[in-house]
Amino acid sequence: MEGKKSKEETSKFDDYSLEEVPKQSRYGFYNMFLVFASVYGAIAVIWAGGALGYGLTFSQAIIAVLGGTIVLTILGGLAASIGAYSGLSTYVLWRFPLGRWGGKIAGFLLITVTTGIGWYAVETWLFGIVMNEIFPNNPFFSVGFAAIWGGIIMIVMTYIGYKMLSFLSYFTIPFHIWLIAIGIAIVIALKGGFSAVMSAAPTSHMSLLDGISATVGLYSAGTIISPDIARFGKTAKDASVAWVAHIIFLYPFLILGGVAMVLVTGTYLVTNAMLELGMGAGVLLIIVFGQFIINTDNLYSGSLSLVNLYPMRRELASVINGVIGTAVAAYVGFTAGSSITPFENFITVLGNILPPVGGIVIADFFIVRSYLKGVKDPHERYKFKPGNAYYNLNIAGVVALGLGALVGFIVPYGIPAINALITGFLAYILIYYIFELLGKSPEILPYTYKGGRLS
Incomplete structure (x- = not known):
């Protein structure tokens, strides 16, 4: 029942x-x-730079990174503003474009599995490699x-929550900016200058479109x-800007730094490249610190998604996800060792299945609720008010999500991540508008919110 709140569920x-x-x-x-x-x-971006440098030239990597950065800047800026306007976690605000049941199930499959367990497992495995x-x-x-x-330590950190993320953030970024700056300086000084980076041939091969998709997928x-972070922003402007x-000033710098180091050393692991450049084990320890904070966020977000699926204490949800993710990471570590292939495959899959839901949320918040429903005040579009009716399922959102993911996987042309994003965005608006023309609503199975903590 909506509004139920107990000591077992909150802390x-x-x-x-x-x-x-x-x-x-x-x-x-x-x-x-x-x-x-x-x-x-932080560190996952540097790892991705290593993956790009293994298959692209530096000039190709620049194009891939800039293309991906444009997409991520627009999508993330809009999503962050929605989080700040609503003050709700990603999975709770998904209840509006997908319905309560749709938001619960999609949040579990797309985030608990891919991020709270999947990304967490990948980062924990990368920690083992370092x-x-x-x-x-x-x-x-x-x-x-x-x-x-390493996974056990990360679970303990996630148990505390946003305050731990905020505390660690004041130390992490200066380290990583320094890390890449030193790496690039060493490359230029000892490996033939910037011209050597531009002329270096990758060890393997990756198409430019695959590079852009991997950049977005990462x-x-x-x-x-x-929105899981942006909901703590004082204003939508603070969160969005x-x-x-951070995307414009840090993302290209970090990822292209990883590309440069891998290209000039010829190794497929960015950590090996750093050691070959003489950056030392101390630098790898900085990487370890970065992995702790990014994986704490992965597990934190997954815990919010699991709580949305089944109300429980958030820190308990983080332990559940963490134990499963750590087991997966250990399995990959014992079987795949230091092979980077699982990482490359994982970010490619994410680039195909996650963008559609972002397009749907943006379409619902900025187009459907503003123009079709007439809710002009963005602060009022995603609000749960006692006594109001809400819905368990939004057919338009669920169908658009399926269509977007399907297009991302099967259409062989263009960039899968962008194809999926645009399909989800347009399909949601079109389906909702068709229902409006027919005098119907795609939102079905109503329920009344009674106030308090959601269920």
Whole structure:
């Protein structure tokens, strides 16, 4: 029942998982920028740069990164503003374009599985790889075993919630900016200058379209779940500008730095490239710190999604997701070792299935609710008000999500991530408009919100 609230479901670590973040608990632009930059723009981006550098020339990588950056800037900026306007987590606000049941199920499949467990498992496995690079002959630091004890530490950090993310963000980004700056300086000084980077041939091959899709796919999860962080923003402008700023100023710098290091060394692992350039084990320890914070966010977001599916204490949900994700990471570590192939495949899949839901939310919030429903005040579009009727299923959203994901997977032309995003956006508006013309509503199975914590 809506409005039910119990000690078992809430705690001081709950972080308003099933309700709007109150104004007194919100932060300004500077905090938003640091948290976004730390949890989304840190070590995974450098790893992705390594993956691009293994298959693209530097000039091709520039095109791929700039193309992906444009998409991510627009999509993330709009999604972040929705989070700040509503004060709701990603999965709770999905209840509007997908319905309560649709939002619960989609949140579980798209985020709990792909981010809270999937991305978390990938990052925990990458943590194991880094530890094995630093201590290659110690069984305690084997890829699989390091993933186990590293995952346990990350679960503890996620238990605390947003305050831990905010605290760690003040330390992480300066380290990573310094890390890439030093790496690029070494490349220019010792490996023949910038001309050597531009002329270096990749060890493998990747098409330019695959590079753009991988660039979008890497960040697609973070972009879609940006409301989880943005809901703590004082204003939509603070959250949106913070997102745009961290994407424009940090994303290309970090990812292209990884590309340059891998290209000139010829290795497929960015950590190996750093060691070959003489950056030392201390640099890898900085990478470890970055992995802790980004994976804390992965698990944090997954815990919010699981709470939306089945109301429980948020920190308990983080433990459940964390144990499953750590087990997956350990399995990959023991079976795949340091092979980067699982990482490349994972970000490609994310680039196909996650963008449609972002397009649907943006279409619903900025087009359907503003023009078809006439709710001009953006602060009022995604609000749960006691006594009002809401819906368990939105046919337009569910069908548009399926169509977008299908197009992303099967259409062989263009960029899958963008194809999926545009399909989800246009399909949702078109289906909703057709229902309006027929005098019907795609929203069915109504229920009454009685106030308090959502269920």
